[in-house]
Amino acid sequence: MKSINLTGMAMVLFAVLLSLFVLIGLQLFRFESKVYRQHEIEEVKQQLDERAAALKARIYANIYAVSGVKSLVAMNPDLTQDDFSRAMAVQFREKADLRNIGLARDMVIRFMYPLQGNEAAIGLDYRQQPNQIEAVRLALGLNKIVLAGPVSLVQGGEGLIARIPIRVDDPASGKERFWGFASVVMDMESIFAGAGIRANDGALRISLRGRDAGGPEGEVFWGDASVFARDPVTQTIELPYGSWQLGAIPAAGWSPYPILDAPMMWMYLVVVSAILMFSIVIIILLAKTKKATNTLKKERDLFAEGPVFTIEWRAEPQDRWSMVYVSTNVEQILGYRAADLIDADFCYSSLIHPDDLSRILAELQSNIEAxxxxxxxxxxxxxxxxxxxxxxxxTILVRDQAGRVSGMRSYLYDQSAQKYAEEALRLAEARLEKTAYELTENIPIGTYTMVQPADGGMAKFAFMSSRFLELTGLSRAEAVTDTLRAFACVHPDDYDDWVALNAKAFAEQAPFFGETRLLIDGQVRWVTAESFPRTLADGTTVWEGVLADITDRKRAEEALTESLGRFNDLVDHVSVGVYVFWHRGDGQSDFEYVSDGWCSMNQLDREAVLADPNVAVEVIHPEDLAEFKRCNQQAIEDKSQFRWEGRVIVGGVVSHMLIESSPLFFDNGDSRWFGIQQDITERKRAEVLLRETNNALENEIIKRTLVTEELRIKTDLLEKLSRQDALTEIPNRRHFNERAKLEWQRAQRVGLPLSLIMIDIDYFKKYNDHYGHADGDACLKQVARALKACVERPLDLVARYGGEEFVALLPETDRSGAGHLAEQMRAAVEALSIPHADSSVAGVVTLSVGVATHKDGNAKANLSQLQACADQALYRAKHQGRNRVELEATPPEQQTSV
Known part of the structure; x- marks a missing residue:
């Protein structure tokens, strides 16, 4: 009778399985097709993300490489082309993507770098350029950087134009006023090539849209426009204002799923055939193994709903890590269905983080072999x-009688909380090191710069902060004279390794990082040194680095290591305690199971706990007991997972514990709770230490930043006051002397003329005696304003030379032009009609003026000779009747009076 029933059951099972396998085959085909397509998308996305990140980084690097022009203008609103060229030469160095940069003061381009080849742009007025004024107005309205283009460049290729609005302080109103624009032209092809983006690089077909930062709705301006019509993978590149959108597909287009070449489908047909052929045998074997299955199921049910999930593997797991069993709670912990993980095509190693995979495989193989x-x-x-x-x-390895591995069983739980706390501590340390590198003299981090010759010789110190000298115990003269003196303070036990590490970095010109001990005045301090090389065009290598005192951090690490060692000593095989607990419908409760780890963690006897569950409650800290009971009652009422963090007292010691359990409810009102208990004392201490470290760091940074900003403001104010005459508010003699030296050197270098005008107010002493010093000061102010108003070029300079004397410096001005301007100045002051009753020249204040010119047939040996010639001309103007302009002495046939 049983045989007949079994035969009928087998036939029914065969028909059911046949229908089921047909449906599964169709679903498998759809699933594999979807997975195949998703894999293609992921590969394209990964490559596109790398290119997008590189493109964005390159654009911003080029923009911000010249963004310092705003600070340059803010510090010197009246800068010259020479000042601008020198500043931009540093910023353009090794920036192959940058074509040129122009400064448009009041909407008119007045400065350009490089000037050669771009002279025609000088004087261009944006307000007269219909194709550019809209972008300019947009940047002005937003008061931020606006990226326009790409546009065709006259020099060839296509370029991007970044317009940077510049505002400066207005002393009259106390507010910022619009100064002008900086326009930066970048080579688009160079930027794209540097970012590794090509229209068809063999792997991808790429297109870019959003001309003038128009975003996804903008025009396609690079690559094949048809890419965006073929379901591309896209990536948005955020610009200072607006965005671009990258689109990419495989170079050969999206490919269909290769069903005839897919091993999975062939494997499925083979497996299905085998299952159908041996279905009757399997039914018989299932009956024989039912008892073993029930035993295994009981063990599995212990973890089926708790925070610990189990996985069972086939033999030789190092091959594909295929699984034969996964507990059902894996879905709520990892988000995967157990059925998907058991699938024969599933490879567990594909879920492991790439940085951990090789280590885990090596450890597994080593344990099996050992x-x-x-x-x-x-x-x-x-x-x-x-x-x-x-x-x-x-993990537990199961071996057969011959000692071969026949299977493997793993018990896993989420350890993220502890790892995140450790990572947070590591990030805090990294943030501290980065902040220390960016700050300079006013923070407790030593900074230094070393220059290594192109021939690879010994590097020399070019800069050392005060903190660097303090940490190394050196004087600035000692470090500059002998570079090796910086190594003399290294602890003798570390000296050889430290010197070798430095020598290796210099030889390879690779970034350097190391930690060592210093022995200063008998005290041992830990320091970390970090430097990065930058090779200049002439082959010279510049090393910019920081030296930080990490003694306190080292001590904290040693304390943390000691604490972690004590924690690890408490962990035997599993670092959590496991328990199964019953809560009865009549209010009674009892433990069904407690692990050895749980008993050891709470220092309780298993038999005592199984006999009386209240023994376990007695270890909870009295102050946390009410909250524990409340959470427990709430979980029962809500039929939800139980989670509690609190203190326990075990052996007189207070510890922090994390207790979690998941319930299984029955119709009779009983509930069965599967849980774990974990000691989180060290994590709590680490969190407290992390909070205290972060708070201290943030407070220190705020203090240092405020001090640095205050010092900068005071320095700028003192610098400005030291160069300006307090009465007339025009440049003083010191400013004139500095500018005169620079213009003399430039005149010598480029061979252009340089003129100097010496000016003296006629009979000013009599004016003061007659009208008083208050009116005399007022007179000096009016004369200064009139003289300054006569000068229109940015390069020209009018300064107060002393008392009633003024001076005008006129670069690139010949003898005739200087004489003409001198006469304008004399006439402008006379036109003020300032009454002067004691003047023997006129009834108003007048000037005597002397003019001298370098070059123009009368070259001077030095600046002093030029000044002497101007003084002599002024002397003649006074002795020939005053209120007149005299040019420097020349041969009789060339002498002229104005």
Whole structure:
């Protein structure tokens, strides 16, 4: 009778399985097709993300490489072309993407770098350029950088134009006023090539749209426009204002799923055929193994709903890591269905973080070869939503009688909380090091710059902050004279390794980082040194680095290491305690199971706990007991997961514990709770230490920043006051002397004329005696304003030379032009009609003026000779009747009086 029933059951099962496998085959085909397409998309997206990040970084690097022009204009609104060229030469160095930069004061381009080849742009008025004024007005209205283009460049190729609005302080109103624009032209092809973007690079077909930062709705301006009509992978590139959109597809287009060449489909047909052929045998074998299955199921049910999930593997897991069983709670922990993980095509190693994979495979192989049957590891695993979580994995190897591995069982739980706390501490340290590198003299981090010759000789110190000298115990003269003196303070035990590490970095010209001990005045301090090389065009290598005192951090690390060691000593095989607890419908409760780890963690006897559950409650801290009971009652009422963090007292010691459990409810009112208990004392201490460290760091940064800003403001104010005459508010003699030296050197270098005008108010002493010093000061102010108004070119300078004397410096001005301007000045002051009753020249204030010119047939040996000639001309003007202009003495046939 049983045989007949079994035969009928087998026939029915055969028909059901045949229908089911047909449906599964169709679903498998759809699923594999989708996975195949998704894999293609992920590959394209990964490559496109790299190119997009590189393109964005290159654009911003070029823009911000010249963004310092705003500070240059703010510090010197009246800068010259020479000042501008020198500043931009530094910024354009090794920036192959930059074509040129222009400064448009009041909407008119007045300065350009490089000037050669761009002279025609000088004087261009944006208000007269219909094709550019809209972008200019947009940048002005937004008061931010606006990127326009690409546009065709006269020099060839296509370029991008970044317009940077510049505002400066207006002393009259106390507010900022619009000064003008900086326009930066960048070579688009150079930028794209540097970012690794090509229209068809063999792997991808790429297109770019959003001309003039128009975003996804903008015009396609680079690549094949048809890419955006073929379901591309896209990436948005955010610009200072607006955006671009990159689109990409595989170079050969999206390919269909290769069903005839897919091993999965052939494997499926083979497996289905085998299953159908041996279905009757399997039914018989299922009956024989039912008892073993029930035993295994009981063990699996222990973790089926808790925070710990189990996985069972086939033999030789190092090959594909295929699984035969996964507990059902894996879906709520990792977001994967158990059925998907057990699939024969699923490869567990594909979920492991790439940075952890090789280490885990090596550890597994090593344990198998060493005959270790129980071991543990921590690594990161990708969840169903694409995030990575840290897992603690306790693994047991199952061996047959011959000692061969026949299977493997792993117990895993989420360890992310502890790992995130450790990562937060690491990031805090990294942020501290970065902040220390960016600050200079006013922070407790030593900064230095070393210059290594192109021939690879010994590097020399070019700059050392005060903190650097303090940390090394050196004087500035000692470090500059002998570079090796900086190594003399290294601890003797570290000296050889430290010197070798530095020598290796200099030889390879690679970024340097190291930690060592210093021995200063008998005290040992830990320091970290970090420097990065930058090779200039002439082959010289500049090393910019920082030296930081990390003694306190080292001590904290040693304390943390000691604490972690004590924590690890408490962990035997599994670092959590596991328990199963019953809450009865009549209000009674009892423990069904407690692990050895749980008993050891709470220092309780298993038999005592199983006999009386209240023994477990007695270890909870009295101040946290009410909250524990409330959370427990709330979980029962809501039929939700129980989670509690609090203190326990075990052996007189207070510890922090994390207790989590998941319930299973029955119709009779009973509930069964599967839970774990984890000691989180060290994590709590680390969180407290991290908060205190972050707070201290943020407070220190705020203090240092305020002090630095205050010092900068005071320095700028003193610098300005030291160069300006307090009474007339025009440049003083010191400013004139500095400018005169620079213009003399430039005149010598480029061979252009340089003129000098010496000016003296006629009979000013009598004016003061007659009208008083108050009116005398007022007279000096009016004369200064009149003289300054006569000068229109940015290069020209009018300054107060002393008392009633003034001076005018006129670069690139010949003898005739200087004489003409001198006469304008004399006439302008006379036109003021300032009464002067004691003047023997006129009834108003007048000037005597002397003019001298370098070059123009009368070259001077030096600047002093030029000034002497102007003084002599002024002397003749006074002795020939005053209120007149005299040019420097020349041969009789060339002498002229104005």
């Amino acid at each position: 005959g270790t049957d129980r071991f543990e590891a921590s690594y990161r695993l990708r969840t169903g939503n694409g995030h990575f979580v840290w897992l603690y994995d306790f």
